[in-house]
Amino acid sequence: MLLKKLFRTLWQYKAQFISMVLMIALGVGVFLGFNIEWYSLEVNTNEIYTATGFADYRIFSEKGFSGDDLNAVLSIPGVEDATRFLSVNTTVQNDTDVIALTVSENMNVSGILLTSGEAYDEQSPDGLWLSDQYAQANGVSVGDTLTLTYKMLTVTGTVRGLVKASEYLICLPDETQLMPDYSSYGYAYMSPVMLEKIVPAIFKSFIGDSLYFQINVKSALDKATFVKQADAALGKTFLVLSKAETISWAEAQGEVEEGKTMGSILPVLFLAIAILTMVTTMHRITASEKTQIGTLKALGFRDRRILRHYTCYALIIGLLGTVLGVGIGYWLGWFIMNPSGAMATYIDMPSWKLYAPWFCWVVLALINVFLTFIGFLSVKKMLQGTAADALRPYTPKKIRHLALEETRRFKALGFGTKWNLRDLFRHKSRSCMTLVGIVGCMVLLVGGLGMRDTADGFVDVFFNQANNYETRVNLDGESVINAEAEALAGQYGADWCAQSSVQIGDRGFSLEIYSVTHDKVRFPDEAMQFITLSDEGAYICARIAKEFNVRPGDEITFSPYGGDQTYTVKIAGILRSMSESVVMTKAYADAAGIAYTVNTLYTDETEIAPHSHILNTQTKQAIMDSFDTFMDLMNTMIYLLVLAAVALGVVVLYNLGVMSYTERYREMATLKVVGFKNSKIGRLLISQNLWLTVLGILIGLPAGVGVLQYLLTALASEYEMKLSLGPATYLVSILLTFGVSLAVGLMVARKNRHIDMVSALKGQE
Amino acid sequence: MNIVEFKGVSRVYTNGEHEQRALDHVDLSLEEGKFIVVLGPSGAGKSTLLNLLGGLDSPTEGTILVGGKDISTLTNNELADYRAATVGFVFQSYNLIPTLTVIENVALVKEIAPEPLSSHDMLKAVGLFDHIHQFPAELSGGEQQRVSIARALAKNPKILLCDEPTGALDSETGVMVLKLLLSMARDMGKTIIIVTHNQNIAKMADVVVRVKNGRIQSCESQQNPLAVEEVDW
Numbered sequence: 001m002l003l004k005k006l007f008r009t010l011w012q013y014k015a016q017f018i019s020m021v022l023m024i025a026l027g028v029g030v031f032l033g034f035n036i037e038w039y040s041l042e043v044n045t046n047e048i049y050t051a052t053g054f055a056d057y058r059i060f061s062e063k064g065f066s067g068d069d070l071n072a073v074l075s076i077p078g079v080e081d082a083t084r085f086l087s088v089n090t091t092v093q094n095d096t097d098v099i100a101l102t103v104s105e106n107m108n109v110s111g112i113l114l115t116s117g118e119a120y121d122e123q124s125p126d127g128l129w130l131s132d133q134y135a136q137a138n139g140v141s142v143g144d145t146l147t148l149t150y151k152m153l154t155v156t157g158t159v160r161g162l163v164k165a166s167e168y169l170i171c172l173p174d175e176t177q178l179m180p181d182y183s184s185y186g187y188a189y190m191s192p193v194m195l196e197k198i199v200p201a202i203f204k205s206f207i208g209d210s211l212y213f214q215i216n217v218k219s220a221l222d223k224a225t226f227v228k229q230a231d232a233a234l235g236k237t238f239l240v241l242s243k244a245e246t247i248s249w250a251e252a253q254g255e256v257e258e259g260k261t262m263g264s265i266l267p268v269l270f271l272a273i274a275i276l277t278m279v280t281t282m283h284r285i286t287a288s289e290k291t292q293i294g295t296l297k298a299l300g301f302r303d304r305r306i307l308r309h310y311t312c313y314a315l316i317i318g319l320l321g322t323v324l325g326v327g328i329g330y331w332l333g334w335f336i337m338n339p340s341g342a343m344a345t346y347i348d349m350p351s352w353k354l355y356a357p358w359f360c361w362v363v364l365a366l367i368n369v370f371l372t373f374i375g376f377l378s379v380k381k382m383l384q385g386t387a388a389d390a391l392r393p394y395t396p397k398k399i400r401h402l403a404l405e406e407t408r409r410f411k412a413l414g415f416g417t418k419w420n421l422r423d424l425f426r427h428k429s430r431s432c433m434t435l436v437g438i439v440g441c442m443v444l445l446v447g448g449l450g451m452r453d454t455a456d457g458f459v460d461v462f463f464n465q466a467n468n469y470e471t472r473v474n475l476d477g478e479s480v481i482n483a484e485a486e487a488l489a490g491q492y493g494a495d496w497c498a499q500s501s502v503q504i505g506d507r508g509f510s511l512e513i514y515s516v517t518h519d520k521v522r523f524p525d526e527a528m529q530f531i532t533l534s535d536e537g538a539y540i541c542a543r544i545a546k547e548f549n550v551r552p553g554d555e556i557t558f559s560p561y562g563g564d565q566t567y568t569v570k571i572a573g574i575l576r577s578m579s580e581s582v583v584m585t586k587a588y589a590d591a592a593g594i595a596y597t598v599n600t601l602y603t604d605e606t607e608i609a610p611h612s613h614i615l616n617t618q619t620k621q622a623i624m625d626s627f628d629t630f631m632d633l634m635n636t637m638i639y640l641l642v643l644a645a646v647a648l649g650v651v652v653l654y655n656l657g658v659m660s661y662t663e664r665y666r667e668m669a670t671l672k673v674v675g676f677k678n679s680k681i682g683r684l685l686i687s688q689n690l691w692l693t694v695l696g697i698l699i700g701l702p703a704g705v706g707v708l709q710y711l712l713t714a715l716a717s718e719y720e721m722k723l724s725l726g727p728a729t730y731l732v733s734i735l736l737t738f739g740v741s742l743a744v745g746l747m748v749a750r751k752n753r754h755i756d757m758v759s760a761l762k763g764q765e
Numbered sequence: 766m767n768i769v770e771f772k773g774v775s776r777v778y779t780n781g782e783h784e785q786r787a788l789d790h791v792d793l794s795l796e797e798g799k800f801i802v803v804l805g806p807s808g809a810g811k812s813t814l815l816n817l818l819g820g821l822d823s824p825t826e827g828t829i830l831v832g833g834k835d836i837s838t839l840t841n842n843e844l845a846d847y848r849a850a851t852v853g854f855v856f857q858s859y860n861l862i863p864t865l866t867v868i869e870n871v872a873l874v875k876e877i878a879p880e881p882l883s884s885h886d887m888l889k890a891v892g893l894f895d896h897i898h899q900f901p902a903e904l905s906g907g908e909q910q911r912v913s914i915a916r917a918l919a920k921n922p923k924i925l926l927c928d929e930p931t932g933a934l935d936s937e938t939g940v941m942v943l944k945l946l947l948s949m950a951r952d953m954g955k956t957i958i959i960v961t962h963n964q965n966i967a968k969m970a971d972v973v974v975r976v977k978n979g980r981i982q983s984c985e986s987q988q989n990p991l992a993v994e995e996v997d998w
Contacts, residue, residue: 415873667862
């Protein structure tokens with residue numbers, strides 16, 4: 001019989017029950033969804049790292065490694081496996097596409113995964129194993145022939161298979177690009193046999209068998225030990241990068257960390273609101289059920305039985321919310337992490353299975369225990385005392401005079417304002433919950449839309465304004481001499497850059513030496529204002545400044561990769577930069593005696609004549625186009641946040657609105673009997689909502705900006721973004737929050753048309 | 766002069782297939798400025814009669830004229846205007862707004878009544894001027910009922926409708942409230958209609974209407990109603 005009562009009571013309080021189930025479902029869904037996102041990314045990337053034997057270390061040499069060098073590395077205790085490795089950017093013949101042509105002697109280290117076609121053949125004289133994403137974007141199929149050029153060399157091969165590779169998990173030509181663009185950049189592997197075949201004999205006789213500029217190593221040694229051992233084995237200091245310093249690993253891990261950060265803020269907000277809503281609503285429901293609880297007690301039901309019965313409500317709500325939330329969580333996870341989504345353009349993983357971290361299930365179980373406990377405590381309170389005590393209706397807290405009532409201004413207020421004010425203070429938990437809901441809605445909107453503003457500003461400053469050129473010309477750093485490069489720069493009215501790799505401590509960074517005379521490249525400072533580089537010192541990016549705790553006026557020491565020299569430079573300023581770099585002018589580099597080779601020109605010319613020193617060209621438009629994907633990914637997140645914000649606002653406000661309506665039902669019936677019209681009573685109800693909305697917006701705006709700042713700080717290791725919020729973001733956030741509040745307010749206010757004055761006022765209070 | 770006329774009024778409640786006839790073809794005329802008591806057992810239809818007259822409910826058939834105006838066909842908003850201007854309600858359970866003070870509960874009718882009376886005067890009249898800044902919960906039952914009467918009177922209505930106004934009060938407080946209501950009829954010329962099942966109250970009425978099974982059993986004028994003090998409580 002009690003079971004029947006259980007379901008009928010559920011139906012009686014359906015608005016509250018549905019709201020609570022939805023709130024919990026939203027909380028659980030967002031919590032699980034974001035955790036599924038980062039954890040699936042971690043598991044799936046680990047899968048490809050393991051399957052392809054992703055190297056732990058990369059040793060670089062400017063002159064190439066011999067077979068003996070490889071054997072020396074293999075003989076280091078703690079080295080499991082190693083391979084000589086080569087990757088050069090080649091240009092597709094009759095096209096501007098660039099393909100990183102890659103050769104590895106041992107595919108057990110940083111190898112490939114076949115997705116279609118023939119398995120990799122290390123003896124193949126003409127086979128290419130091409131990136132499946134590049135193939136798809138450019139309509140290349142297995143069996144097609146590709147001709148690639150590198151300087152004076154031409155390589156023609158047949159596509160034997162389509163692959164994915166851990167080395168190109170995030171396929172970016174360099175750090176200045178944010179997103180892969182497979183329509184213009186990809187990679188291909190060929191066998192060492194083919195490499196031998198295409199390199200002219202005369203070249204080989206000159207450099208011996210040192211065609212490979214990199215050794216990839218699998219080893220569990222820590223970096224300091226490995227570097228020491230490698231230097232000893234090779235008899236020279238080489239640049240060594242750990243996997244954490246590769247784009248593939250660092251960016252994927254950055255994405256995982258980003259997911260963890262997102263997964264720690266939003267779900268906490270949602271779950272906290274869900275639990276608080278549950279506390280408030282369960283208390284209200286048991287309070288209005290008090291007479292029934294008393295009746296059961298008076299009939300002879302034991303307290304334990306009554307407790308069990310009413311605790312079941314909380315349990316049912318918790319379980320239903322959790323089941324629905326798990327569904328939402330997996331949908332959210334799938335929405336972000338699916339092979340045709342924006343994330344798939346960024347990270348080229350073979351598997352997109354969804355995994356939830358184990359602790360999520362523990363948290364969900366604890367939430368259910370906690371929710372049930374809330375229900376238990378609410379009923380326990382109503383059962384206190386004798387059966388006669390329990391039978392007495394619940395008496396709300398006694399109303400007290402507010403301190404502000406003594407003020408003249410309060411006395412002058414209309415009755416509606418006084419009524420609403422006192423109601424707000426009398427039902428503090430309900431009012432606070434409404435406020436929290438509105439603040440939450442506002443935080444999500446400001447955070448989400450503000451993130452887009454910030455990203456827009458970031459792309460605009462770093463790429464549109466800072467790159468004030470039309471064409472970037474990449475020179476062959478190995479063959480060009482500075483005088484020739486400067487002559488080319490003069491010919492095209494170009495600014496130039498000499499980019500090389502340096503080490504600060506044991507970390508690798510980029511050294512960029514600029515000659516800027518045509519305003520083709522610009523440098524934003526910490527405040528995102530473009531500055532003219534001083535000849536009196538070097539500039540460092542914000543990340544280096546933070547990592548080494550240095551400020552302008554301090555000095556910093558670096559050494560070129562593989563070289564023995566060290567340079568100590570004075571820090572003239574801090575820049576915001578895409579790459580982790582040290583930047584200086586040509587004049588300062590010359591004065592400091594730093595050797596460099598010019599390898600990039602920046603010009604407004606779009607017609608660049610072929611030249612023996614020019615490797616390839618990139619248009620600014622091509623770089624800008626790649627941001628479309630970045631912005632797509634960003635927009636997906638924004639839509640989700642806006643959706644979540646609106647859902648949160650609607651559910652919380654509707655639940656509490658209905659609660660407020662139920663509690664004031666009798667008062668509204670009285671007003672109606674006295675002669676108040678429905679519209680006037682509706683306005684009274686809505687005005688309380690609107691006050692809380694205005695207050696919520698006032699709190700939510702700075703809170704949203706704070707959360708966004710926290711997110712940006714958490715992401716600072718990946719992007720040096722500066723918080724920027726446009727007026728439209730403020731306006732849309734305010735209007736949307738206001739709109740949600742007003743719409744829900746109207747929905748609840750409409751109910752007062754159905755107040756039955758006769759039955760509402762019949763009973764005794 | 767008749768202020769209230771019921772002509773063939775019925776009120777039928779349907780609950781699924783079950784039909785309950787709360788009032789059945791009622792014809793009734795009541796004079797202005799009288800102290801009228803409607804008597805009847807529980808379920809007789811007396812509250813329905815009061816609710817129809819108060820504009821809280823509408824008849825299924827028939828016509829109700831109040832001051833010559835048919836209220837049985839009014840829209841919701843017109844009924845609200847009618848309640849605001851013409852009738853005042855006093856309930857057994859007071860129905861005050863708990864979050865408004867005594868004076869505010871009375872003054873709130875100023876927002877809707879076309880010719881409201883002074884709230885202070887009304888509270889003086891019911892003897893509660895010293896309690897005007899207290900909340901209803903801080904008052905006794907009798908005091909709350911007097912606030913409810915003051916609120917009803919503050920609208921300056923022609924008719925005061927009272928549904929078991931002494932039902933929740935002890936006899937001493939009940940007498941005080943009845944005295945107050947009676948003086949409203951005698952001194953202010955208001956028509957007071959009290960619905961009750963307490964036979965004793967009928968002894969002080971100008972007119973006694975007896976209701977049973979949804980029909981008017983009798984409607985009798987009393988030439989010499991007793992004073993409140995003379996009634997044996």
